[in-house]
Amino acid sequence: MSEQKLTSNPRGIPSSPFVERVEDYVSEAEPVEVVLKKFQEAISKYKFMEVNLLQRRKVLEEKIPEIEKTIAMVDLLTEKQDSQEPLYTDFELNDTLYAKAKIEANGSVYLWLGANVMLEYTCEEAKDLLTSKLNTAKNSLKNTLEDLEFLRSQITTMEVNTARVYNWDVKQRRLLREQQAASAVETSA
Numbered sequence: 454m455s456e457q458k459l460t461s462n463p464r465g466i467p468s469s470p471f472v473e474r475v476e477d478y479v480s481e482a483e484p485v486e487v488v489l490k491k492f493q494e495a496i497s498k499y500k501f502m503e504v505n506l507l508q509r510r511k512v513l514e515e516k517i518p519e520i521e522k523t524i525a526m527v528d529l530l531t532e533k534q535d536s537q538e539p540l541y542t543d544f545e546l547n548d549t550l551y552a553k554a555k556i557e558a559n560g561s562v563y564l565w566l567g568a569n570v571m572l573e574y575t576c577e578e579a580k581d582l583l584t585s586k587l588n589t590a591k592n593s594l595k596n597t598l599e600d601l602e603f604l605r606s607q608i609t610t611m612e613v614n615t616a617r618v619y620n621w622d623v624k625q626r627r628l629l630r631e632q633q634a635a636s637a638v639e640t641s642a
Contacts, residue, residue: 475621513594534558
């Protein structure tokens with residue numbers, strides 16, 4: 454394969470070269486089979502990255518609404534903070550299990566941070582933290598979607614490259630057979 458400087462997207466996923474001239478990629482040192490194997494390996498790597506990004510997208514698409522829901526609850530608690538009347542709500546214990554809860558707004562909230570860690574924050578601090586996490590998650594989702602689009606383009610390019618090299622090889626083999634047949638006719642005449 455001829456050495457070309459490959460670029461990459463902003464997150465470091467390398468772009469695939471487009472094979473304009475198959476002769477630049479196939480040589481005595483790198484026969485068609487080796488080039489095709491390299492292209493298939495590249496396609497496999499791109500597809501592996503795509504699977505990981507699809508999983509990441511799914512997690513982010515679930516996480517963003519949860520953060521937004523938590524921000525809305527912090528806003529509600531902030532709003533009810535000056536009121537002396539308690540707030541009654543259904544508290545989610547599990548996906549399908551709820552309990553009645555009486556909430557008395559006292560200006561602070563507890564947030565799960567993960568890894569069995571919960572911390573107390575003022576409503577203002579909680580909103581700042583959650584807004585920051587929401588912005589990070591939305592930015593990460595945007596980057597993930599861009600990367601998925603980029604990967605699909607690279608996979609398509611490599612599949613086209615594979616087809617071009619394969620078709621070129623078929624054509625070269627046919628020309629070789631025709632030349633051998635023509636030279637066999639000449640030697641027998």
